[in-house]
Amino acid sequence: MNPSADATQPLAQSVQPDPIAERFHFLVNAPALFNAVVTALEWDVFAFLADHPGASFEELRNFTGVPAHSLRVLLHAVCTTGLLERREDGTYHNARVAEEFLAPDGPDSWRHILAGWKEIYYPAFAHMSEALGAGKNTALAAHEGDEPTLYQRLSHNPALEAVFHRSMSAFTLKSLDALVECEEFATVRHLLDVGGGDGTTSVRLATRHPNLSSTVFDIPSVSELAARNSAREVGDRVRLHPGDLFVDPFPSGVDAVLFSHVLEIFSGEQITELLAKAHSVLPSGGRVFIYGYNVSDDETRGWYSARLSLYLNVLASGQGMAYPARDYEEWARRAGFGSVRTLTGYPYEHGLTIGTKP
Ligand SMILES: C[S@@+](CC[C@H](N)C(=O)[O-])C[C@H]1O[C@@H](n2cnc3c(N)ncnc32)[C@H](O)[C@@H]1O
The missing domain is CATH 1.10.10.10 (Winged helix-like DNA-binding domain superfamily/Winged helix DNA-binding domain)
Structure with missing residues (x-):
């Protein structure tokens, strides 16, 4: 050498x-x-x-x-x-x-998002091997109550529930402008926002589209939170409807149903059931909107989608994932919707799947 x-x-x-x-x-x-x-x-x-x-x-x-x-x-x-x-x-x-x-402290600040991840998501991920191995959301044991999902159990801890919804609403605001600007909402008159949380999405839609009214359907403790948070600038065009989306009937008299960040919580069978329930309250020509994370078609990309899928399975519901758009399209067709299509390219790995009742 x-x-x-x-x-x-x-x-x-x-x-x-x-x-x-x-x-x-x-x-x-x-x-x-x-x-x-x-x-x-x-x-x-x-x-x-x-x-x-x-x-x-x-x-x-x-x-x-x-x-x-x-x-x-x-x-x-x-x-x-x-x-x-x-x-x-x-x-x-x-x-x-x-x-x-x-640095900013507004309602869409990352400080609210990260507070929720620190308090709720990341402690749960210490249980990942156990939870994924068992196929159950075993990390839920850290939260008071005996209900099967985090959303329901948080009602026992109003302070943590407020942290959770502030975090979720801040993150929703990051991807909301693109949804709100979608032309499809310009012709909606009465929207049903299923699992609409604290009403952030409905208030923004009603503010952007002056002819749109919305009914926010969520569990009773979240409806109470929404009642305290709801911006009054949209008057009574955003109304609250407390209930359980599997147990209680969907309100009728709507011409569109939105599932924003909701269907990913559940299994394919439950999603088909919820889409069929939406189909049953819509008139002919009524539309369903499915907004949320879509994993890439080859299921190899998307850090935000991956984190969400892990959180759902380890803690929130023990099932569900950031499904690829083709899965939502298939379930929408099975539930009876036609002209099913997905608009892609939304921020944070989001997609909007739309179907129309024939
Ligand atoms: C991930 S959050 C989405 C909130 C809002 N749509 C958004 O995009 O920010 C899911 C919502 O579904 C609601 N939810 C979960 N299970 C429910 C049930 N069985 N009945 C009614 N609402 C439910 C939760 O309370 C929560 O507000």
């Missing part, structure tokens, strides 16, 4: 960085770094830096009031993610993404 030849061609230069290896190293540290980002959110670090770009360590310490060593450890962790930048002069700055995603 010629040592001088080695010296001219160091190993580091001959090895291309492997993006999968890079992703692996980030991924295995991500649970800790995720919690560090949430702590920085809880301490309002990103909001403070939005108002005080270039703040010093001492200024951040005075603002947060936490021990200097703890702050040092936390800031280092968040800097490794790239969300915070520490310049040579020791000042701290939000990265552009932190400024956009983490």
Whole structure:
């Protein structure tokens, strides 16, 4: 071996960085770094830096009031993610993404989304092997009650239920503009929003389409939450209808039924049953809208869809997934709908499947 030849061609230069290896190293540290980002959110670090770009360590310490060593450890962790930048002069700055995603405090803020993931989703994922192995949502045991789904059990814990719905509504708002702008809603007069949660989607649809009224159908404790949250700008065009979507009849007199982020909770048989129930209350020409995550057709892509499917099976219902659009199309046809089609390209791996009652 010629040592001088080695010296001219160091190993580091001959090895291309492997993006999968890079992703692996980030991924295995991500649970800790995720919690560090949430702590920085809880301490309002990103909001403070939005108002005080270039703040010093001492200024951040005075603002947060936490021990200097703890702050040092936390800031280092968040800097490794790239969300915070520490310049040579020791000042701290939000990265552009932190400024956009983490500093604001509005209803669609990531801070609400991540609070829900920290409090509810991620503790459950510690039970993943057990739950997937058993084919049951065994992580539900951590929540009071004996009902089969998380949605029902949260009614025993109003504080956590509020965190959950604030988180869900904030995430829904991320993908809602595209849905609300869909031309198909311009001709809807009376929508039934099945599993409509705190009413976020219906209020936005009614605000955008002045001739649209909506009935939000959800479990009674969520209807109470919706009654407290409902924006009054749409007057009485958004009404609430408490009930269980499998047990109680759907209200009639509607010309469209929306399932937004709802059908993925259930099995194919239950989905077909719910679509048939929607079909039975619609007039001829009435439409069904199925909005939510669609896994890619080859079922290999989509981080958000993957996380949702795992959450549903480990915790929420013990079944369901971010089904591919072709599954929803098939179930809609089986339930009696015609002209079934899916609009794709919505944000966060979303699709909108539409069917019309012949
Ligand atoms: C994932 S959230 C979707 C909320 C809203 N549609 C959205 O897109 O943000 C699912 C909703 O279905 C409701 N839900 C689940 N099971 C239900 C049942 N058996 N009866 C009525 N509503 C139910 C939950 O309470 C929850 O509000």
